[in-house]
Amino acid sequence: MPFELGIASYTFREFTLEETIAMTQRTGIKKLCVKSMHMPLDATPEELRQRAGKVRNAGIDLYGGGVIYMKTPEEVEHAFTYAGITGMRVIVGVPEHGLLELCNKKVKQTGIKLAIHNHGPGDKHYPTPESAYELVKDMDPRMGLCVDIGHTLRIGKDPVEDTAKYLDRVHDIHLKDEDKAEESGKTCEIGRGVMDIPGFLQMLLDKKYSNVVSFEFEKDGKDPLAGLAESIGYVRGVLRMLTSS
């Protein structure tokens, strides 16, 4: 399979880093994109190294961090420093439009990718994958997108088409299901909603997408493991069928 599965630690936002690691291990997933409650943006370099070490010592690849919001040049500088200290290879971020040139410079300087995250209806900065793509398409190729297929569906776009269209710049994916393809849609266990998961995964396989596909399970914040595990099982079952024929 050209890509690997990961987990966005926002799923475990009500839990400590240690609990996040333990639950990630139970699922058998080996890649983690950490959110700030697990890797605080204002932590000292020593604490960041210590926390990143805990993830890696558990046999989990700390491939990225986010979503990180960047409203000032200082926040851009800090995000790349933070990612560098912890060894992240991709920042899932939401920079103000006026900071994209600085982000581009930092990407070139550090080699760390920026994956701009679309948040759907209500997001003034990057409502759709297209809105981010248009702004970065002439920049360094490491300036790209983290396509959140749930928010893409909620804004009335086709996640399969939109992801395929911008795939050369897709550096991360948030995989989820929604109970309806409307702004008021709520995330649910993958397989129970309206998302075309087989079609989406088939497209990634066809186009040889080679970055991470991360589960971001937003339901049941206080007890997410069962729904996350069901979602992971579903995706593994579909992938088993897609890759064995």
Next chain:
Amino acid sequence: MPFELGIASYTFREFTLEETIAMTQRTGIKKLCVKSMHMPLDATPEELRQRAGKVRNAGIDLYGGGVIYMKTPEEVEHAFTYAGITGMRVIVGVPEHGLLELCNKKVKQTGIKLAIHNHGPGDKHYPTPESAYELVKDMDPRMGLCVDIGHTLRIGKDPVEDTAKYLDRVHDIHLKDEDKAEESGKTCEIGRGVMDIPGFLQMLLDKKYSNVVSFEFEKDGKDPLAGLAESIGYVRGVLRMLTSS
């Protein structure tokens, strides 16, 4: 789909009936085969009715009970009375060979099916599906099997072939995965082991199996929900692919 998915409540053996119902509801599964710790064999008829009512009031079909061991004629009589009071349609049981004629009589009398459970290596009564089939094949058609595909694999038989061969008498199935196809095999999350789950489900679909397929997740007895949910997700993902082509 010709068959429905269920859960064998042995999965929740460390939990109360109320906890079992709550966890079953979270998985979205609507059929339950209860084990005696949740529906005590020595409970009064009033208590049995009250417990069965709790299951049904939660929107869950209490389709069966077991595994129930029957070593005396009295235990056979009692098992069918117990199943009748609670409204079960199938007893997953292990009767002594000398009691099969009495079971046959009770099946005719009550209309409740008997599904004999194979326990693999070490089971002197019914090590394989074949060993049970041979003894009941000339009896009432409601005298049949609950094929446990894990124990079938561990004894060196092919679960797909063996279930297909005796399918006219298969009244229930215990679905699981094993880490290896040997006597020492341990159950694991479905999709992580060596069981040919797609092949097994394809066979059930091809042959229009129309009874229940129940998850019996034996790992993590004190905290089984995540592994059960992952297993359910995997099976749903595979079934989505098998039924959409």
